[in-house]
């Protein structure tokens with residue numbers, strides 16, 4: 095080995111040590127969000143055979159309409175979707191009535207004027223603000239995100255080895271677990287010594303920092319449930335999270351039912367192929 099090679103090797107080892115210590119130092123100082131992982135909930139739509147619970151989706155719509163829709167839009171959902179198969183299961187008549195509770199600007203009419211009319215099932219859910227500037231102005235500089243796809247847009251990493259197990263018993267409820275934890279995770283007052291920025295609310299379940307600009311939207315007994323379901327903050331959070339999951343993945347029921355049939359078909363077909371192969375090659379020396 096020449097002296098030059100030894101010098102190179104020493105330099106490479108030195109660089110390696112320097113890099114790994116600096117990465118370790120960075121890891122120690124950087125705080126990872128969320129401070130608390132989402133609590134895993136029981137969902138009717140989890141697992142291989144899971145399906146939505148219609149009554150829960152209906153309650154979830156109720157909460158979205160009464161609470162969340164005053165700040166959040168859901169532009170991708172039309173009222174008629176509420177009657178779609180695999181959804182909350184409202185009847186067409188109910189959907190007409192639900193849509194007509196809101197108005198929309200339409201036109202121009204024959205005289206060239208814009209006019210307001212009640213919404214129809216073919217209209218989307220209303221947006222609370224005319225534009226992002228108004229939304230941000232009313233919420234201290236933060237724009238409440240559109241909730242149409244939020245249940246698919248938020249997922250907290252589960253880490254090793256959990257994510258390996260998740261592949262075998264499919265875990266796709268990161269979104270609703272996160273939303274339910276976020277809605278119930280506010281802590282007031284915040285823990286001692288924690289400085290919370292002005293106008294934000296401490297929530298260790300928030301993915302993007304220690305606090306967010308959404309005030310705690312739900313509390314116990316906020317809304318009346320007519321079917322005897324407990325009127326707790328936790329139940330409201332679960333119901334609205336399930337509703338948002340349906341909005342983001344409206345065909346989950348059909349997908350799971352078809353997936354099961356396809357797997358059964360493939361298993362039977364694999365068996366037939368195996369016996370056909372044995373039959374065809376019977377007696378052929380190989």
Ligand code: HEC
Pocket residue numbers: 157158161162163164165166233236237238239244248273276277300301302305306307308309311312334
């Ligand atoms: C008073 C207005 C207001 C109400 C009511 C409200 N939100 Fe929010 N929401 C906000 C704002 C503002 C943000 C953005 C917060 C931020 O980024 O600091 C937000 C953010 C969110 C987020 C995204 C959090 C993230 O990880 O980025 C979710 C999910 C959410 N809201 C769900 C809901 C649900 C569900 C309801 C109804 C139960 C609701 N919100 C009611 C104002 C509101």
